[in-house]
Structure formats: structure tokens, C-alpha cells
Amino acid sequence: MSDNRVEPSPAERDGALRITVLSDAPDGPPGIDRLREHAEIALAHNEASLRAALPGSRILVVTDFRTEALKAAWDAADRLEWIHATSAGVDQLMFDALIESDIPVTNAQGIFDRNIAEYVLTQILIFAKDSANNLAYQQQHRWVHRDTETIEAKHLLVVGAGSIGHRIGRLCRAAGMRVSGVARRAKDGDDVFDSIHAQDDLDALLPDADYVVVAAPLTDSTEGLFNAARFAAMAAHARFINIGRGAIVNTEDLVAALAANEIAGAALDVFETEPLPADHPLWDMDNVLISAHMAGDFIGWREALIEQFLANLARWRAGENLFNRVNKRHGYAPGGA
């Protein structure tokens, strides 16, 4: 092993690297046997089992993006050198002691981008082509002709101009839409976005958008970003799409804006509370499309996540820089054009 940060133990030289895998699945994530080809795997499911597994582990793989167990068991991480999260968002993983530590955190940036972009385009087209009403009329055996909207030259505002936001913008631009981006700070436009505006300018941008999609990470600066004032600033014909995190939206304000026809529709894959409670008013609202936090989850994604980690593990073993390193203060991995 060429890893020069810590002198490998004799066991490690023989390949007995210890990796803790924190998973909500009893047998661990699909593909965990692929990991066992490369390291000794300790499986943990909660604070107690994580506390038992961490001592001696140099790497922690977190496959449950909702977990807060690491914060509770942090004192047991005696040899930890690297944490990898098999999700794009790492908001629930972060806590002050981890942020302040030298331990790098990597994420699954890139894996979900293409499928999320397809999901967003699907929802835009379902709105434009009135497809939900096609299905409703079909259930009633009713032949009801309507004229429908085209998406050509319609304006999509992508809030969050990172890896996922760029992939959304690229696909929707290819499909004939105009796309603009919003990031923490204004940047020059690129081959995807006509322009990338600062989040502080969002209120001035919203009225011109036909579709607004949230592709931002959940951070202090995006939590609650879409509130009553933001929905009021949107055009009455505009639709709102959230594939980021539920807490970026004030759900009560969204329900009120939809009920008051301040916006024309919403497609939601993420929610403040997941699963969305069965008695939540969103389920029955017209022009709302609900999916179960699955926008990124293409067939084969679990296996793809394992392969992505193994590629980074090879870099770690070779003493090379890890890819997809998360800026722990900002809560996401930079880049993504």
C-alpha cells in the first residue's frame, strides 16, 4: 500500500483493512459482498452497533442518508481517516465535531445526476402535456381533446448550479428550453446556463421563470428558502419542482400558494417529513405530482454506488487525492459543470 498518511499495520498489508458500513438494511446495502473482496467489513445499523464497530475502522461508509448515529457514536471513532456517504446530500450526516475535524467526507456526486435530470424533464413534460388528466380521463373511458403547452423556449430556473443542477440544465436545454442557474454567488454563464445568478437575486429572477427546480443542497442558506414570498414572486402559470431536500421548502407556504393558485403546480420528490404522512393535504391537491424520494434511483444505482466507492478506495490506497470531497462547511462537493 502506498498510503503514506498512516503506517499500515501488518494486518492491513495483508489486505485486512477495516471498514465500517452504516446501513439501514439488516444485511447491509446491496453489493456489500463486493466490499468484502477489498476489506474487513463491520456492519452497523444504529448508535450502539456503530459504537461497537468503529474502533479500529479507518473508513466509514454511510449508506443511510437519514442517519444521525455518527454524531452520537463519534467518540468511538479512534482511527477514522475517511467518511464516504453514498448519497448526494450529506446534510443529516454533518455535525460540528466532524466539520471541525481533519477527516475528509466524500459523497456520491454524479451517480444520481442523469436520472434526476430525466425525472425533472418528465415532470415538466407531464405538466406541459397535461398527462395527469390524460390518465384521469382514461380511467373514466372519456375521449377529451385538449390543446397542450409546448416546452420549446420555456424558461427553466435551476436553483443550485452544482453537479445535479448542471445535468438538469443540460438535458432541458437539449430539449429546447432556456435555462438559467442560481448559485450561492453569481458566476459567468457556461455551456449549460445562459447565466448563473446569486441566490440573493432570486426574487428578481422568479417572475420570469416558467419552471423553477430546486437542485440545491440543504444548508443554512437554503433551509426554508422557498417560502410564501418566493411563491408569490413566481408567475401564476409557473410550476415548482423539488428534487433537493424537503426542508428547503416551507411546505405550509407551498400548500397555501397552490391552493390560492399563486403557482400552477408542483412536482415533489422530497419532503420535510418522509414518508409524506398519509393525511397530508399535498396528496389530494390538483396539479401536484408526488414521488417517494426516488428521482435519482435508477435501476442498478446501489451497485453503481459501490463501484464509485471502490474507485475512490483505490485512490485512497494509492495515496492519491480522493474525488467528490465535500466542503463540510458548505455541505456539498464543489464543481459539477
Add this chain to the structure above:
Amino acid sequence: MSDNRVEPSPAERDGALRITVLSDAPDGPPGIDRLREHAEIALAHNEASLRAALPGSRILVVTDFRTEALKAAWDAADRLEWIHATSAGVDQLMFDALIESDIPVTNAQGIFDRNIAEYVLTQILIFAKDSANNLAYQQQHRWVHRDTETIEAKHLLVVGAGSIGHRIGRLCRAAGMRVSGVARRAKDGDDVFDSIHAQDDLDALLPDADYVVVAAPLTDSTEGLFNAARFAAMAAHARFINIGRGAIVNTEDLVAALAANEIAGAALDVFETEPLPADHPLWDMDNVLISAHMAGDFIGWREALIEQFLANLARWRAGENLFNRVNKRHGYAPGGA
């Protein structure tokens, strides 16, 4: 007027060109007042009123693509020089005496292409993202996570490589699919299609397609083209999409193929009998998406059709060649790359 084919009468020199408009709407098509700015308009709705309107008319505009009145009233067309159909398909308009006459027929090629392409991409994405089940679970307030298909690199076979087929191929290629075309005869590939195969080779092409879309006109060589043997040749995971004409498909064979899971789904905008009868088995079939012959009908299409005719009328008045001339024997306008 520079039209040199027929000596204009004094009334015509004054602008009193007579145009008959055959329409199923009592007041004629939306935008007919735009026509009245350019000519004297005689409105007809059926064989009798068409017979009364045709004498003296040099142009006939047919806005009802299902009509067969012209064949019946043909002997009253004493001065007819040009027939324009405000539809892409002209199959029901054609009859032997018209085909054998020197009277050119033009159609609405181009107007519907973009919206039809968006409709096809919408249906492909609805299949891939399992969106119909999202809506079903939403009605039941159920949070059901599934992994879904991506369309990236999936193979779309476009049967009918004309204007509409090219637009479908262009959009789906831009969205990341592989696209191939089928035409009457094999041609070189172009910037849309990897290759354009002959219709005679269809059976060899079908097994490799993930999606098959019919964008062909209804002609003698396409009528009943998709029958039991063709559906049996398709892959079990493949979906069939028809935006051409219903009679290109043997509907009983399609129902049987769907019921036997020989293909995985169908999205149908056109049917052998329209409206689709309320008791037809297609309405209730799983994985069937039905719409009411509306794939091309974007908001504003009627006005766009009038403007397209007026652009051709300006050419006619100037003695120039008409665009969108239909090959009356083949039943469609050539070109469309």
C-alpha cells in the same frame, strides 16, 4: 397578380379571389377572419354545402381531416386549382379522380412536428419513470419507492422518417437516446438517424428496439403494418407508440400482444375508430396510455395553420411553387430532414 396559369377575372384583380373552406365547425376554423382579409370565403360543412360552394372557387382549404365530402362533390369543382389540407395526414381526403388530376394538394407539414416530438418523449419518459404508478399511488396516499429506468442510450426505432419522424428522432437523440429510422426505402443516415432502413427490413429491426414509434402516413403500404407478427418480433420490455394513424395498427392484435405481455406497453394517440369507443378494452389495460388524437395540438395551432396557408397563398399569388406539396400517390409531402 402574377399567377400565369389562369387569366384572372376582373373581380380577382380586385382581390375577390374565391376560396372554399371545408370545415366541421359551424363558423369555420378559428382564424377564418384572417382568411377573409385575403379572399372571398365560401364555407362548407358537408357534401351538399360543398357542392354549392365549389363553383367558381380556385382554392379549397380542407380543415376537417376526416371528411370524405370532396370525393362526393368533386364534379362541382369547376375552377379548382389548388387544395390545401390543414393536417399532416391526407389519407381520408384522397380519391382516384383527385390523384389523377393536375390539381396540387398541399398539407400542414411542419406545424405539428415539435409538439408531436414532445408528446412522444413525454410518453417514453412516463414509461421509464413509471409515472402512471406514481399518480396511482398518490391517489391512494401511498409512499412507494421504486427504482426506475433511464432512457439514456435506449434505442428508439422511428417508423416513418419524414418531417414528423425526424423531429421525434432529433428530440429523443438530444435527450440521450439512440435513434434509427425506417422509411419506404433504405437511405443513408443523417444528423438525426444513425441509419434509415427500408420498411421491408422491419422484422429484423424490431427485436433491438426499446421503443417503437409509428410516425408514418397511412398508405397502402403502411395499413395494418403493425400486426401480431410485428408485436411478436418486438422485445418483451419494449413499448409501442402510435402518433401516425390508427389503421397502421391491427388493434385486436395490439390488445392481444399487450394482454400476453409480448410487449411492455403502448402509448396511443390515434385509433382505428375515433373517438375510441367507451367500451374498448384498451382503456383499462395496464401500461397503456391513451390520448384523444391531440399529440400535435399545441395551444395556438389553429392560428398557426392559417398563417402557414397564408404564406403559401402569397407564393401562389406570386406564381411561385407551393411548399408542402403532397405526393398524391404516396400520400405525404416529401422531405423533412
